[in-house]
Amino acid sequence: MYRSNVLVCGGTGCTSSNSELIIQRLKEEIKAHGLEKEVNVIRTGCFGLCALGPIMVVYPEGAFYSMVKPDDVPEIVEEHLLKGRIVKRLLYQETVVDDNSVKSLNDTTFYGKQRRIALRNCGVINPENIDEYIAVDGYQALGKVLTEMTPQQVIDIMKASGLRGRGGAGFPTGLKWSFAAANQADQKYVCCNADEGDPGAFMDRSILEGDPHVVLESMAIAGYAIGASQGYIYVRAEYPIAVKRLQIAIDQAHEYGLLGNDIFGTGFNFDIQLRLGAGAFVCGEETALMTSIEGKRGEPRPRPPFPALKGLFQKPTILNNVETWANVTQIILNGPEWFKSIGTERSAGTKVFALGGKIKHTGLVEVPMGTTLREIVEEIGGGVPNGHTFKAAQTGGPSGGCIPASEMDVKIDYDNLLAIGAMMGSGGMIIMDDTTCMVDIAKFFLEFTVDESCGKCTPCRVGTRRLLEILNKITSGNGTLEDIDRLEKLCYYLKENSLCALGQTAPNPVLSTLKYFRDEYIAHVTEKRCPAGVCKALTNYYIDPAKCRGCTLCARNCPVGAITGSVKQPHVIDTQKCIKCGACMEKCKFGAIDKR
Amino acid sequence: MKSLAELQAIRDKARAQVGLRAESGASVRVQVGMATCGIAAGARPVLNAFVEEVAKRGLQDIMVTQTGCIGICQYEPVVEVIEGDKKTTYVKMTAEKAVRVVNDHLVNGSVVTEYTIGANAQ
The missing domain is CATH 3.40.30.10 (Glutaredoxin)
Structure with a gap:
């Protein structure tokens, strides 16, 4: 002891x-x-x-x-x-x-202000020791389900709980399970989507690393509910610690007979295997993920048929995200009413956000649905550092949109976020301050989706590239007002015509920044000015003669010799030669250099 | 794993160790003085005896922790049992005495007067 x-x-x-x-x-x-x-x-x-x-x-x-x-x-x-x-x-x-x-x-x-359900064991137990997981009521839910409940009762509980998919789209989990349960087949599958790909999101990674057994237990529960005996966890190879701990967890569960044949002596068999993804963003899309597990190139398939009817290996399949799985055992143990009592009417439970960007407390936070962005940023996150002001929060990564300061008091849940043009997404939340250019942010996400588009369907393959070209034109100072209209029109075309969610949601960063920060786009094309001073082509550095003491420090540090002036006289920057590296501004001790 | 009873057995065994990690709302705190003076006088076996005994009896509401020197070094090892506003100070403790304090005081609620500072101060 x-x-x-x-x-x-x-x-x-x-x-x-x-x-x-x-x-x-x-x-x-x-x-x-x-x-x-x-x-x-x-x-x-x-x-x-x-x-x-x-x-x-x-x-x-x-x-x-x-x-x-x-x-x-x-x-x-x-x-x-x-x-x-x-x-x-x-x-x-x-x-x-x-x-x-x-x-x-x-x-x-x-x-x-946090309420930890999905993260409850992270930072509490040793993830590589199954006994510790069992000590905190691990595998109790599986035992209860197998010995006391029928598959239909499990599905009814999941439906009643109001749990919605935490991967982004928010589809009701119980409903998904009931579809797969209703379809007859000789084999069905349960899959876990651990292909967390949004830049800045790491909640699934942390759950896998901190509490891997909860995923195994919940998948076994789902296997019982829908009549599946095989599960797959699709996890990216870039998560080496998660992969290692998952494998240890699977081996330990086997040793204890919590996976394998005749679990708890009930005749129920369930096994889980890992499948490592190579890191393609599109493989987080459910049909592409299943294609990849089958050993083929990860490309999405048209839906319908939906995976609940023809999924992995053309058999009925359910796929849930890691964070969704982390809620399942608690719902079984504490009952659907308990879960429903947390959160908002249409979005029950909590949500984990990976807080990043211009915020004091970077990290993982789990809050009840219905918490406002203001509470997350100003209270839990400790506010925006270095005296800057909050400008917007980007949620949902490249598929999501931004929430501007004016919407900070909106209660965050699936429906409210959609209503203001953002989306829950997997829970990445990047905080931006007044030094962020919104056109540049849209461009950043489009660069990502252009890289990650799988190329199967034309709207996404060609459309994302054209969107990026227009954004490049605008940020380099060559855009026109017509370009903004064209950009917007193309966005809607992509949303309607792409095959999978990657293409359908790729325009979201553009559309939401256009909605809330159209003035910045207009400033870029009409005034040829970047209000935040980020877009290099539109920003000029200049020296305030009133503040310059002529110390020559900036001139000595300029890598291209663009600054001239004699000692103790105000210096000047030759904007033709200047490469806008910002070195002079960093060096100046008198705050005499500014950009506009 | 062939039955729920097997799972319960593992859980009960593992729980004592993990339970230590919760933010305990324990109403009773047992503080063992573990400064240099306390350690020299033999506080470590005392602390361990408390931990073992509390775990062995499965007492849930008690937190055993260590503290620094409280300034009465001649009476070390010193153990304080804090129950709300009430504080009992045991002095010159040993592992054997610790077992009795757990039994008489923590379980049955009667202070072991002969070990307290009051009885030893004359």
Whole structure:
């Protein structure tokens, strides 16, 4: 029996900032002090507060250490683990209180407003130890389903819970299962979409890394509900930690007989295999994903027939996203009424967002549906740093749209986001401040979709490229007002005519920025000006003669010799020679250089 | 895994260890003084005895933790049992005494007067 548990984040964020070395040092130091029988070191999944990683939490005190460096380890072991004195300088500052205790994490602004259902075990259990998952009621839901319920009852519960697909489209999960259950076939399949591809989204990755068993258990439950005995997890090879932990979890579940034949002695058989994707964005689309699992080139197929009728290997198949799976066991254990009581009327439960961009607390947050963007940005996220102001939030990645400051009080759920021209998407949320050019953002996402279009259908293959060309024309100062109209028209054409969701949603970043920031587009074409000063072709650097002291620092740092002027006299920039690298602006100590 | 009972058995066994990690709302805190003076006087076996005993009896509402020096080094190892506003200070503790404190005080609610600072201060 250990008296103390030290949890170190083993998620991707903290691993990349050296948490493995911290664990190693910790074990060495603990051994050196002869504490190895008293203190247990556990590598967990993501805690969510990635901006402050690497994170270490020591229980029973609940001390939350942030930005721990390997060299801090001896002090933590000596002071805290041996002598019981919490190392205050390393605590997440918001949790520091005067006596020898710490404030509960639930009282901090980052965690206080969160409600963790899908992420409940991330940062709590060791994902590579099935016993720890079982200790937090793991596999209880599967046991309950197999021994007490009929498949129809399981589907009824899922329907009643109001759970909707967390992958983006928000299709009711129970309904999807009921379609697959109703179709007769000699074999059916259950698939997990772990091909998280939106730039900036990493919630599925964190669940796989922090709580892999929940996905296995939920898939087995679905297998029972629809009559399938085989499951596949399609996970991208770029998630090495997730792949490794999933495989460990599958092996452990096999060893315990929680996967395989005759589970719980009920005669129910279910097995799961991993399939590694090579990282194509289109393979996150359900039919392309199934084509890829079949061993073919990942291209979408026309629907109908829908996968519930003819999916993987032409058999009835259900596909759900990782975060959706993470909710299933809790719905079974706590009942559909419990789940429905969280969130809004038409969007039950919580949603995980990967908060990134111009925000203080970069990381993962899970909030009840119906939370406003303002609460997420200003309270949980800690606001926009460096004195800048919030301009917009991009949700749903390349398929989504932006939410401008004027819509910050909209309650976030599937329907409200669609109504304002954005979409839930998988939950990437990129915060942008006043230094962001919205035309440039639309261009960024179009560059992504041009790269990732699979090429099967013409509207998407050619259309995305033409959209990007028009955006390039506008940002380089050669656009006209007619180009904006053409851009908009082409967007609607793509939405209506593309084969799959990739092409149908690719214009969303353009359409939503046009809706809320049309004035920026117009400024680019009529005034040949980029209001945010991002588009290089439209931005000129200049020196304010009133502020310039003639120190010559800028002239010496200009890589192309575009700045001239004599000592103690105001300098000038030759805009013909200037390559707009911004080096002068960075160097100037008097704030005399500006761009417009 | 052939039955739910098997699953329950694994769960109960694993729970004690993971339970330590929840933000516990425990109403009773047992604090063992673990500064240099406490450790030198033998606080570590005391702390471990408390942890073992509390786990063995499956007591849910009790958090065993360590604290620094409270300034009465001659009485170390010192253990404080905090129940709301009420604080009991045990001094010159040993592993054997710890087992008795768990049994008499934490389980049955009667303070082991002879181990308290009041009884030892004369």
